[in-house]
Structures are given as C-alpha cells and as structure tokens.
Amino acid sequence: MTSTDPSTPYWKTKRLNEMTNAEWEALCDGCGLCCLNKLEDWETGEVMFTSVACRLLDGESCRCKDYPGRQSIVPDCIQLTPDQVDEIGWLPPSCGYRLVHEGRDLYWWHPLVSGDPDTVHQAGISAQGRTVSEEHVSVEDFEDYLCDWPLTVAGNAP
Known part of the structure; x- marks a missing residue:
C-alpha cells in the first residue's frame, strides 16, 4: 500500500494504523452518523439506526459539542481506533474509515477530496437536520x- 508519488493522497498510501493522529482524525467526514443511537436485535444481531442522536451531537454542524471530553460525559461513546474498524459492523457504508480499511477510495464529497467540509451535507450523506x-x-x-438513511450512499457520483 505504498506509493512513491508524493501527490498521492495519504489515505491511498497508508494503512489506518500507519496514519498520524491528524491524518486519522481528518478521515472523519463529519457526517455524524456514528453518533446516532442504534438498536440491536438480540435474536439476529441486526443493528438498526435511529434518528435519535447522542446528546453531544450538534444536529446542524454534525460535530460533537465536547469532542475531547465526550467519553467522560457519555461513557458508552466509542472511540474508534484502527483496530476496531473491522470489528464495528455498523459503520455506515459511506464512512471514510471503513472505505480506507476496505481498500476503497473516498467519495467526491469527503472533505479531504472536495476541500470543503460542507460537501458531506450538500451531498445528503450527513445527519444534518435529521435528528x-x-x-x-x-x-x-x-x-x-x-x-435506514444512514445505510445509503447518496451523492456518490463524481
């Protein structure tokens, strides 16, 4: 997964566990979908999304109101790590962490590709205004x- 071309974006050349903290954090597209409460069917193990958001999610910006302190305020908040990406089956199909882990590229609306943090909202991917x-x-x-809208990847055309 290495490239000698310096213009190749880091997410195409590095594994998740090789990224710096800043690179890792930048993979978050700001959609807010992982901050939605989910329900698990005890019999089937199926995980279903709700439009009920964590109390720390800002429903308009789709950002955490207290990202550094989130785990002390919300003890069941999951701090995603490179080792967990494969284990957390409910990561949305549009999730940058999931895409890179699976060897796929980021969508055009991802802020690292578009250069604009609002494109995730413009493409209809985020939880903005839906929670x-x-x-x-x-x-x-x-x-x-x-x-079921967190499980769709709208706006995926280039």
Whole structure:
C-alpha cells in the first residue's frame, strides 16, 4: 500500500494504523452518523439506526459539542481506533474509515477530496437536520425513530 508519488493522497498510501493522529482524525467526514443511537436485535444481531442522536451531537454542524471530553460525559461513546474498524459492523457504508480499511477510495464529497467540509451535507450523506437529541426521547421510544438513511450512499457520483 505504498506509493512513491508524493501527490498521492495519504489515505491511498497508508494503512489506518500507519496514519498520524491528524491524518486519522481528518478521515472523519463529519457526517455524524456514528453518533446516532442504534438498536440491536438480540435474536439476529441486526443493528438498526435511529434518528435519535447522542446528546453531544450538534444536529446542524454534525460535530460533537465536547469532542475531547465526550467519553467522560457519555461513557458508552466509542472511540474508534484502527483496530476496531473491522470489528464495528455498523459503520455506515459511506464512512471514510471503513472505505480506507476496505481498500476503497473516498467519495467526491469527503472533505479531504472536495476541500470543503460542507460537501458531506450538500451531498445528503450527513445527519444534518435529521435528528432529535436523546435528551428529548425516552429510551423506550427509540424504536419509533428507526431509519435506514444512514445505510445509503447518496451523492456518490463524481
């Protein structure tokens, strides 16, 4: 996975575990989909997305309101690492971490490709404007918020 061409983007030349912290963090496209609450069917193991977002997700910017302190505020917040990408089956198909891990390229709307952090929203990939905070929904009602839009990859044309 190495290239001698200096113009080749790092995500095409490095494995996830070879990236610097800054490179790793930049792979996040800012979609906010991993911050949606998910429900797992105990019998089948199927994971279903809800439109109920973590209380720390800003529903407009799709960014965490307290990224450095998120795990102390939300103890079940998962800090994604290169070793976990293969183990977390619910990562959306559009996720930059998942794409790079699978040897695929980033989509045109990814900020590393487009140069614009808003293209993920313009392409309709993000959770922007589609969520309700978990602060306003009882856990018992999460099933009323099931959605499948995080599993689609709209806007994938070049």
